[in-house]
Structures are given as structure tokens and as C-alpha cells.
Amino acid sequence: MVRALEAGRAAGWTLYIGPLGLPWDGVDPPPRAATFPAVTLDRAARQLARTAAAAPPAAASAAPPTGGARRWGPLVDRVAREEGIDPALIRAVVATESAYRPTAVSPKGAAGLMQLMPATAARFGLTPEERFDPERNVRAGIRYLRWLLARFDGDLELALAGYNAGEGAVLRYGRQIPPFEETQDYVRRVARHRARYAAAEGAGTL
Template identity: 45%
Template sequence: MLALMLASGAAARDAHAERYACVTASGVRYVSDRPWSDCYALLLGADSSAGRPAPRAVPTPAPRAPRGSERVLAKASPYGAIIADAALASGVDPYLLTAVIAVESGFDPSAVSPKGAVGLMQVVPATGIRYGVGAASSLEVVRQLTDPVINVRTGARYLGALLRRYPDNLMLALAAYNAGEGSVAKYGGTVPPYDETRAYVTRVLEHYRQLCAFPVPPDQPVPRTAEASAR
């Protein structure tokens, strides 16, 4: 593919570039100038090079979730409506929220970390207050964050804010969710060199790729959903 692109570089300047599209299992449509995976199909008529017809479009295979993601979805099912509502309100892909919850708490709404993070998305009380959890005491904030609706809504708002702060760089957004925005800034806008944070980012991305049912190129930023892009 690369050799072909180099060989036809001069002609490509005078023609419309080929465009490929992929629709994920979550209904998100991505368009690219190259087929990152078998999910991508050539858009009919996208190449109008003189003297040759447009390439024939290749049907997009129906997305199939790998077996590992089936277990995640089974655990997520009791919270499906909550995740969907929070995703719609925050502009964050529901599959990304599902992946974060899988790694953060394993879908245990009563989970509490040694650092005081609470619930499905492991929200610390300070973040809860920052994103709208109002209460008279810290104990009441913690109690409210054990409510799956409040917890996922709050975590999604925070993650959505991080995605906007680090546009088109999901790795940094996830690193900040785990280690804090200050840690990302401390290391010059890179993923902090903490074993826990790096393992966390890797695990969330792996779950997310499986749930999306197509491989996101590891060296490419993960596209945002249409809702997130519009915000």
C-alpha cells in the first residue's frame, strides 16, 4: 500500500484521494484515507483519477465482538441504560465508558479504593463535588457516589472534560483520569511513567478496541464520537 502510494504520488495530486469508511458496533462512523482494518470499506466513487474507473466498493463485514468483550458486556448489562444516558449527556462513547468501568471497578458499585475513589467509575469525592455532587459533608458525597446513576454521570462528565482538554489523544485523557491532570502536566503532556497508570491505559484501550469490534491502530489517536466532536 505504501509503495503504491509513493509510486502514484504525482497522479494523486490531481485526483481525489481514496476514502474509506468503517461503522463500529456502537454505530460510530469513521472515515479515513486508508483502510486501518478489515472493517473499512472503500467509498464508491471516492477516487476519480483520470483514465480509470472508481474502484469497486468492498462490503463492510458485520462487526463481531471478540469473546473477551462478551464477558464485559454481560457484566455491564445491568447498567446499560445508565451508561447510555451518561454517554449521551457527556458526549463520550458508551463503549469507552464501559471499558473504563470494567478496569476501574469490575462493575462493582460498592468498590472503594485505598485512595478513597468510589463506585463504578472510582470517582474521588473532590471530583464529585467539582462535577456537581452537592452534599453537606464528605461522607454524604461518598454515599451519593455509591449510587450508580450519580457515579457514572459524574465520571462521564469528568472523562468528557478530559477528552476535550486533550483532543484526539485518548491515552492522555485516560492517564489523567487515573493519575490526575497534574501528573500529566508534570511530565510535559505525556503519559506519566507510573506502572499503574501505564497498565491502566493499556487495559482500558484493549477493552475499548474489543468492544468497538475493530482494531484501532495503536499509533493513531482514537477518534471521538460524533457527539463529542460537536462539543
């Protein structure tokens, strides 16, 4: 992906965050691009490099949970494609949030595959009980992440930080990843999982 970004940058292309958060590179913006402000290829390449450099080598315990991934991965992929967002990214968020356990509940009350708080679920049309429905949970989680991408001008790191710590925390720290160890580790873990899933998808082993 980095090579593709560099080639596009040399050709004067721009990377847009297209409809529903799907990356789109080219000279012309994608449909409804006004909803998702453009980011330059330079910025995207720097962000990818920064995330990769910040992520330490993954320990064995950080590997995606294969049992849950086998069971729920196809559903995650389908809903992600229906919503027009990178399936590898959503798999990575699910792996990091709940280890693919649809009944998971955090000490703070987040629930389901994408660990939605009751208030967040309500914003996207779910009752507290519906958070335990795998498909509804993933769809609402994707829409929240997509909203965060728009809120932070297509900056995926900030969107992920907002997903973990709340968009208010990102704003309070001047549109930077908050200096919380949990949140900074969360962004790195999602980046690692996403790279692993993207590689598996490319190799046809996902």
C-alpha cells in the same frame, strides 16, 4: 475504525472531538467545536495504532466481567449516549475502574462504578455518598473524562492517563503519559476493553 480514519485522511478530512467528547469527522467542525480542539486524522490514526501495538494479548482475567456488564451495561450505554460520548469507551473505563461494582471503594478512597475521588465528585456536583448512586457516578465520571479530553486537546490517551493519575501528573511529565506502571497499564487495559466492547456492539452481541 482505522480504515475509516485512513479513508477520511485521504479525502482531506479532519477528526474533531465534538460536543461532549464524541468523535466527529468531516470537512466542517461540529457544533461547539471550539470547546474541543481539532486533532488531525493522522494523529488519531497514529494514536490508535500505538495503543494497539503497546497492548499485550489480553489474559483471561482481563476479560470484562459479564455479570456486572449485563446488569449495569444498559445504564452505562444510556448515560453515555445522553452525554454524547462513545458508550464502548465508558464501558471500558467502568470495567477497568470497578469491574462494574457500584459499591467498590479503592484503598485511596475512590468509589463507585467510575471510581470517583471525593474532590473529583465535588467538582461535578456530587456528595461523597452520591458516588454510590450508579447513574450519578457514571454521569459525573463521563463529565470529568470529557473535561480531560478538552484539557489535553482531544488526546484520548492523555485523558485516560489523567483520569487514572490526575491531570497534574500528566502536566508534570510534559503532557506525556506518566512513567507509572499502573497508569501505563491502565491506558492499555481501557484500550483493550474498548476494542472488545466496540466489536461486540458492531456484531450486535453487546
